[in-house]
Amino acid sequence: MIADKVKTILAQIPSRIEVVAATKKRTTKEVLEAVDAGIGLLGENYVQEAEKKITAINRKVSWHLIGHLQKNKVKKAVRIFDMIETLDSCELARLIDIECCKIDKIMPVLIEVNASGEYQKSGIGAADLEVLVADVRGLTNIKLMGLMTMGPLSAGSQQLRECFGGTKELFDKIGSLYGGKLDWRYLSMGMSADYRIAIEQGANIIRLGTVIFGQMRA
Numbered sequence: 027m028i029a030d031k032v033k034t035i036l037a038q039i040p041s042r043i044e045v046v047a048a049t050k051k052r053t054t055k056e057v058l059e060a061v062d063a064g065i066g067l068l069g070e071n072y073v074q075e076a077e078k079k080i081t082a083i084n085r086k087v088s089w090h091l092i093g094h095l096q097k098n099k100v101k102k103a104v105r106i107f108d109m110i111e112t113l114d115s116c117e118l119a120r121l122i123d124i125e126c127c128k129i130d131k132i133m134p135v136l137i138e139v140n141a142s143g144e145y146q147k148s149g150i151g152a153a154d155l156e157v158l159v160a161d162v163r164g165l166t167n168i169k170l171m172g173l174m175t176m177g178p179l180s181a182g183s184q185q186l187r188e189c190f191g192g193t194k195e196l197f198d199k200i201g202s203l204y205g206g207k208l209d210w211r212y213l214s215m216g217m218s219a220d221y222r223i224a225i226e227q228g229a230n231i232i233r234l235g236t237v238i239f240g241q242m243r244a
């Protein structure tokens with residue numbers, strides 16, 4: 027079942043778009059089934075959950091942190107993740123940088139943008155984005171590579187289009203401001219309910235849970 031869904035989705039989606047399977051609350055067995063069907067990128071919301079799954083799965087896959095990162099989890103997070111998609115403050119950036127320095131690692135990072143304003147609480151507001159980029163750019167052990175956003179839940183397609191389109195504009199603006207000075211290339215937006223609209227608006231990473239693993243069990 028999971029394997030069929032993965033194969034169908036991977037066949038539908040253009041190969042320039044990376045598919046992150048969102049593993050929160052899924053079992054190791056479920057995640058392994060997705061990996062064996064061709065998923066090479068896994069996204070986890072919780073640091074401790076990721077740690078358990080990484081040990082249990084033990085395959086050549088990459089792990090992205092896609093949930094909010096608490097300060098007291100930074101040390102662990104930089105050791106186990108290959109990318110952090112949810113940077114949303116200067117303070118957090120500094121902590122990531124310090125912990126990465128200690129283990130001599132350069133961490134690929136996306137900034138999470140709150141593109142739908144009042145509808146969500148995570149992510150940095152558009153008005154503060156440029157300041158954060160300027161700040162993070164000076165940190166030696168963070169490699170800033172793009173933006174991530176969450177579409178507003180239960181929004182209509184027009185509202186989703188505006189939210190994702192607005193994030194693409196911010197993405198392009200930073201890209202043109204910093205030109206070749208950043209390896210600026212990833213725009214992570216779109217989940218099971220809205221990934222088609224996100225792709226249409228320029229996403230090149232999508233994060234899928236339900237369409238791969240089925241509805242979450244209560």
Ligand SMILES: *Cc1c(COP(=O)(O)O)cnc(C)c1O
Pocket residue numbers: 048050071092093176216217218219233234235236237
């Ligand atoms: C859960 C989650 C997803 C996947 O959500 P689905 O609607 O199940 O596809 C994607 N991104 C983030 C940040 C998530 O927390």
